[in-house]
Amino acid sequence: MSLAFASHHATRGADSARARVAFVERLEEWGDRAAVYAPTGDLTYVGLAAAVRDAAEQLPATRQLVLMAAENSVDWLVTYLAALSRGHVVLLVPGDRPDHVAGLVQRYRPGSVVRRTGSAWTVTAQDDAPEHDLHPDLALLLTTSGSTGSPKLVRLSHDNLDSNATSIVQALSLTDRDRAMASLPVHYSYGLSVVHSHLACGASLVLSDFSVVDPCYWDLVRRSGATGLSGVPHTYELLERVGLAELDLPGLRTLTQAGGALPVATAARFRALAAERGWRFSTMYGQTEATARMAVLSPALATTNPDAVGVAVPGGAFRVEPLEQAATRAAAPGVGELVYTGPNVMLGYATSPADLARGREVHELRTGDLGTVDDAGVVRVVGRRSRVAKVLGLRLDLDHLERDLGDDSTPVRCVDLDGRLGLVTPRPDHAESLLAVTAQRHGLPRTAVVVLDGCEIPVLSTGKPDYPAMRSRLADVADVVDSGGRDRCALVVALYRHLLGRPDASARTSFVDLGGDSLSYVEVSVRLEEVLGTLPAHWQRLTPAELVDPITTQLDSDRRARWRRLETNVVIRALAVILILANHTKLAELPGGAHTLLVIAGYNLARFQLTGRPPRERATRIVQGVVRIWAPSALWIGLVALFVGTYDWRNVLMLNQVLGDWARWGPHWHFWFIEALVALLLGSALLCLVPGFDRLERRHPFAVPMALVGLGLLTRYAVVIPDAGPYRGANALVLLWLFATGWAVSRATTTWQRLLVSAVPVLTLPGFWPTMPGRAATITAGVLVLIWVPTLPVPARAVGAVSAVASASLFVYLTHFVVYPHVMPVNSGLAVVASLVVGLAYWKAWGWTSTVASRVAASAWARLRAGRWSRRPAAVGSEVQPGLGTVPA
The missing domain is CATH 3.40.50.12780 (ANL, N-terminal domain)
Incomplete structure (x- = not known):
């Protein structure tokens, strides 16, 4: 000192x-x-x-x-x-x-x-x-x-x-x-x-x-x-x-x-x-x-x-x-x-x-x-008896402020606007100087003060200031001051209502609050960037009102840019599904896309489902996410099984890993990735309900997934499941370590944590597929980029295509087994394109159908509860009661 x-x-x-x-x-x-x-x-x-x-x-x-x-x-x-x-x-x-x-x-x-x-x-x-x-x-x-x-x-x-x-x-x-x-x-x-x-x-x-x-x-x-x-x-x-x-x-x-x-x-x-x-x-x-x-x-x-x-x-x-x-x-x-x-x-x-x-x-x-x-x-x-306002934690004596900011010739009246300070003065062009004074003398940022200048101060019949009238006028001024933000805020809310199928979305409900997950994340994030420009970290936990504030100045420059930066996990999802198509159509020998998507699934589980919610709500959200994966999968697989006969009820119920033939690889194993994903997500939901686990995970958010990685390595190295068979790379229990690695990546916040989780794929993937070293290299590269590179540059004109493919990755994976065998004899590249087109079409159709169905069901349920049941279906645009809407995949 x-x-x-x-x-x-x-x-x-x-x-x-x-x-x-x-x-x-x-x-x-x-x-x-x-x-x-x-x-x-x-x-x-x-x-x-x-x-x-x-x-x-x-x-x-x-x-x-x-x-x-x-x-x-x-x-x-x-x-x-x-x-x-x-x-x-x-x-x-x-x-x-x-x-x-x-x-x-x-x-x-x-x-x-x-x-x-x-x-x-x-x-x-x-x-x-x-x-x-x-x-x-x-x-x-x-x-x-x-x-x-x-x-x-x-x-x-x-x-x-x-x-x-x-x-x-x-x-x-x-x-x-x-x-x-x-x-x-x-x-x-x-x-x-x-x-x-x-x-x-x-x-x-x-x-x-x-x-x-x-x-x-x-x-x-x-x-x-x-x-x-x-x-x-x-x-x-x-x-x-x-x-x-x-x-x-x-x-x-x-x-x-x-x-x-x-x-x-x-x-x-x-x-x-x-x-x-x-x-x-x-x-x-x-x-x-x-x-x-x-x-x-x-x-x-x-x-x-x-x-x-x-x-x-x-x-x-x-x-x-x-x-x-x-x-x-x-x-x-x-x-x-x-x-x-x-x-x-x-x-x-x-x-x-x-x-x-x-x-x-x-x-x-x-x-x-x-x-x-x-x-x-x-x-x-x-309530309050005296004229005192609370702004940003500061208790402000409004009568004192009036004396400090004005005088007999230029009076200034102060009003509490529920967290903001409102000022009214008859002097024109006085707003800028008042904002400067309140910042210098009273430590209030400009965003916490609303000024109405050049306005005759309203008075009561007694001659005293009419503060309620001033408060009403200042609220209107606040709307005008915030109009740029409010316009964008309204757009964000509209996007949430449309893309998430949640008419109850408001300026105070975040993407996570509305049940957003990895299926809807990509499209929502890209569409938000079109409205807001570059998104801040953890945007999914910010409300629309919070989102618009720090972003608006970035908008114009982002729109003019030839390149845009997308979140790495979005780009990896798009690339992974294209690698799957390229590998299956023999366009290129690049295996590993599905296993990379499994890492991404663990990463997104931690981001969207394992938030600061009670254990039961965490588990419920995970199960809801499973339903959003299983429902379109079961429908597609069931239709193919009915009309083509390639699959059976075990595939529809995602039970092939339990009841299927592990000795023979065939069409019944086409959906191993989805089955493994569903099983791992359901296991995560059960873990959330285990007494003590939820508290342990919150106290040690990085150590817990790393412990699961260690547990998964027991199956990866056949210590626990020695007879997994030649197709153990499709077994959910064996793949736990990859899923948990993605979870750990999301929780790694320090350099040493990132280094530790980086060592997992580098040390454990080589040798898992002895005859396909390229598969291990693909997955390792994907995980390392996910850890160390938060965003990747993408040509602005390609952003829409990349986001669409990433959003529809599940649907492309589902449908391509039916599409590419018929087109590949003509041209492998054409087979890839055809698979993408059909997958994207199913994604759009499912999204529209599920949104309409959820709205009709919600409206019918609301009428039933109100005792006004009728057989007439609700219009597509009818309102959904809060909490009853579903998120379209």
């Missing part, structure tokens, strides 16, 4: 005895336990205490106001703790907003300013600073719950900090074995509370300013052995986007959320995920005025009260203040303003330096939230 003084502030009077923060004074008592993670080695509590003493010696001896520009670093932590240990009053502000820092320096005139200057962490004494009259209990000043830019500060005492830290330790059952990812801004009361509570119990911290969407964040989580993550609602939105359920996080034990209400459905998904992975997920309710957290909803309480914010933290209590008569008539029974009492309630507010001398003025906190408290002390929040 580097501490450089620009000047030294003169000592003004003797340093009198004063209160201290207990957990800061006790740092050394935790001995050699890790306090802070650092890449070069953990900083122990003894080491931290020594660093704090050294930093304290460099701070002024006389108690004063110290303004500190916070950052998530060891430098900040040491200096912050040093200032508290010296008894200074710390004014903590965001370090990345220099305008805000400058405004508070000018208003409060601190004795010292601590911030990063270049690469150095500096403490600069302010020579012209006045001598503040600081109340003995005062320890910390914070801006009000993220209302950055406001001169209004929350005055917190030493006891506030200690009591809340202790309460959180008890409420969350924190111990010295916990290690928290401290990535929330530490000038924010919730982020600071994470630091305080862990230091109070001898736990350790991993200080970071990485976002959860940054791969470096997850590398740090694994490298540091972090056990806990904390976030605001926006954090949890991002965690769903990055696929938290699929990450390998063996050390994670605790998830906490505060900073605003988490949507009920989102909270339910994370509770289910936590239950499956053995994590503890707690939501919390708090305000900066109560030193961050006032209530905690434990996992146990959430099972019976999922709509609650929890019970008061130890030492605290809630009561309901009845509303005035006019408001009571509009409120539900028992609803009133929530009032909180406890040792963590602030001393009061400060709006000027003179307020720093004031003692306790607040004995109970009127939260401004409307809610209820039941006999068991369970608290529910049902």
Whole structure:
């Protein structure tokens, strides 16, 4: 740590005895336990205490106001703790907003300013600073719950900090074995509370300013052995986007959320995920005025009260203040303003330096939230009484913002738009400057603010601003602002409804949510790229509304490009089926296409079915995928068996591997690949239902498929099935290792994991087909490209053809056995083309037929349930009840 003084502030009077923060004074008592993670080695509590003493010696001896520009670093932590240990009053502000820092320096005139200057962490004494009259209990000043830019500060005492830290330790059952990812801004009361509570119990911290969407964040989580993550609602939105359920996080034990209400459905998904992975997920309710957290909803309480914010933290209590008569008539029974009492309630507010001398003025906190408290002390929040908005986890005082952004000559009215800030002003052409000010002073990105300028501000008959009318107008403006995205969003939804056969698709349902799988993936992804341009990674888990946001600027350049990049697995699927046709028609001796497709099947199983869903739902989705493979296969095979007689009932039921003749290769083995695929998928569905397996797979998403690879090698090397016969390359049990290799490829996220799974085909395929070494080479090349090359360049004009062949690969494989023998005597190349044409035709016909059938069946079922059954079939375009549509292959 580097501490450089620009000047030294003169000592003004003797340093009198004063209160201290207990957990800061006790740092050394935790001995050699890790306090802070650092890449070069953990900083122990003894080491931290020594660093704090050294930093304290460099701070002024006389108690004063110290303004500190916070950052998530060891430098900040040491200096912050040093200032508290010296008894200074710390004014903590965001370090990345220099305008805000400058405004508070000018208003409060601190004795010292601590911030990063270049690469150095500096403490600069302010020579012209006045001598503040600081109340003995005062320890910390914070801006009000993220209302950055406001001169209004929350005055917190030493006891506030200690009591809340202790309460959180008890409420969350924190111990010295916990290690928290401290990535929330530490000038924010919730982020600071994470630091305080862990230091109070001898736990350790991993200080970071990485976002959860940054791969470096997850590398740090694994490298540091972090056990806990904390976030605001926006954090949890991002965690769903990055696929938290699929990450390998063996050390994670605790998830906490505060900073605003988490949507009920989102909270339910994370509770289910936590239950499956053995994590503890707690939501919390708090305000900066109560030193961050006032209530905690434990996992146990959430099972019976999922709509609650929890019970008061130890030492605290809630009561309901009845509303005035006019408001009571509009409120539900028992609803009133929530009032909180406890040792963590602030001393009061400060709006000027003179307020720093004031003692306790607040004995109970009127939260401004409307809610209820039941006999068991369970608290529910049902609304807001005051004008406060929550935007990206920040609690914004709308009245303050109006004063900050406007004046009498140019008024600005602020409205809460449910996660966005709305601004209305009569001044024309004022939007750009307002967007700049809200970004610079208040840290709000442009996408979080909607401005209506040049508009007369609507008023009520009383002359007061008509905020409901403004909210309605701003909602219309938001639609216009988002029109480009909304247009594309509507196109994406329309594509999902058409290609997936799901009329219930909406802007909030992802490809995976709608039951999309590997059969529909290729066509959907290619059609989406035509609308959106290059797709982001994991697009299948993003909703249409999320998809359109980061993509629109890529659209035009992608459309003009002569080459497009397609996902590697799509290109491999198309090439593999063409290799199968070329090999069977003797156009080229290139075996291995079907076995490569089996690897791709394992890869897509992990991507589409093994998502963050409960075990039973995972298994159901896999079985649904099997049905979408078996149904068109059984229909085709049955028709050929009926009219040609080549196959029999064993082929129709996919039982030839069980009941067929392993001693003789013939037409009855044509569909070995489909039978093996169906058997392996059904086995995967059964595994999902095995007690303990699902949790094990979620905790170790890469290790589990690699273990299955090892298990499959027992059959590959004939240790378990020594008498598989000369056609063991068609046996599902023998081919488990290839299928599991594809699964492992999807889960390989680090270089060493990719290297490990790359070794599987290189070491195990040679020798499996002693007389056909080219087959092993083809499969090995396909797997290695799938691992190391995420996308492949394809001529723009060929994208449609490649995607169509990849999408129809199952249907081409099914039908080509009937087609190519009749055309191959004429020309092998023509036989390949004819097989592709028939397969594509069957693919299109099946897709259209299954879509129509599912809609008719769904409509009939809906009428039956409603008691309005009739024999008249529904029109093709009739609506399908959500969840009843099927995905066309």
